[in-house]
Amino acid sequence: MFSIKKILFGCIFATLFFIGACEDDRTITKLQYMPDMADGPVAKVGRSFLLPPEGSVAYNAIIYPKTIEEAEKFLLSPFNNVENKAVVLKEGAHLFSLFCKHCHGPKAEGNGSIVHKFPRPPNLMEERYKEKADGFFFYRITFGSALMPSLGHAIDAEERWKIIAHLRDLQEKAHES
Numbered sequence: 001m002f003s004i005k006k007i008l009f010g011c012i013f014a015t016l017f018f019i020g021a022c023e024d025d026r027t028i029t030k031l032q033y034m035p036d037m038a039d040g041p042v043a044k045v046g047r048s049f050l051l052p053p054e055g056s057v058a059y060n061a062i063i064y065p066k067t068i069e070e071a072e073k074f075l076l077s078p079f080n081n082v083e084n085k086a087v088v089l090k091e092g093a094h095l096f097s098l099f100c101k102h103c104h105g106p107k108a109e110g111n112g113s114i115v116h117k118f119p120r121p122p123n124l125m126e127e128r129y130k131e132k133a134d135g136f137f138f139y140r141i142t143f144g145s146a147l148m149p150s151l152g153h154a155i156d157a158e159e160r161w162k163i164i165a166h167l168r169d170l171q172e173k174a175h176e177s
C-alpha cells in the first residue's frame with residue numbers, strides 16, 4: 001500500500017511546494033502558469049469595448065482646429081493671466097531647451113546647434129512672429145510644418161502653452177533691447 005518510495009516522494013514534493021509558495025520577493029517577476037486568462041483581451045476596469053455614441057467627445061479631449069488660421073482665432077493660452085507666471089516661464093524655458101533650442105537657438109533666433117546640418121529655422125523674434133496669436137504657435141508645435149517636426153505626441157498641451165509663454169517672454173525682451 002504505502003511504499004517508502006511513495007511517502008518519500010510525497011514529502012519532497014510537499015516541501016518544494018511550500019518553499020515555492022512562501023517565497024515573497026516582490027522585486028522578482030513571478031512565473032505565470034498558463035497566463036492566458038490573466039493577460040487576455042478583457043475589458044479593464046473603466047474601459048469598455050463598446051464604441052462611444054456617434055459625435056461624443058471625451059471629457060478631457062482637446063478639440064483641435066483644422067487650420068492654423070482657426071487655431072490663431074480660437075485657441076487661448078490658459079497661462080496668460082496666471083499668478084504664478086514666473087513658475088510657468090521657468091518651466092517653459094526648460095521645455096524649450098529640451099525640445100526646440102537645438103534647432104531654433106537659445107533665444108529662438110534661428111541659430112540652433114544643428115543648423116550647419118539642418119535647414120535654418122526662421123528667427124521667431126521677427127515682427128511677423130510677434131504679431132501672431134498664441135494659437136499659431138500651438139498649432140505649429142502640435143503639427144509641425146514642411147521642415148519643422150510635429151511634436152504634439154511628445155509635448156502635452158499644457159507644456160506646449162508653457163513653451164509659448166516662454167517664447168512670448170523672449171519676444172518681449174527682444175523688443176526692449
Ligand code: HEC
Binds near residue numbers: 102140
Ligand atoms: C528639428 C529641428 C526643429 C525643432 C526640434 C523645432 N523646430 Fe520649429 N522649425 C524648424 C524649421 C526648419 C522651421 C521652418 C519650417 C519650414 O520652413 O517648414 C521651423 C519653424 C517654426 C515656426 C514658424 C512656423 C511658420 O509657419 O512660420 C515656429 C513657430 C516654430 N518652428 C516653433 C518651434 C517650437 C516652439 C519648437 C519646440 C517645441 C520647435 N519649433 C522645434 C525646425 C525645428
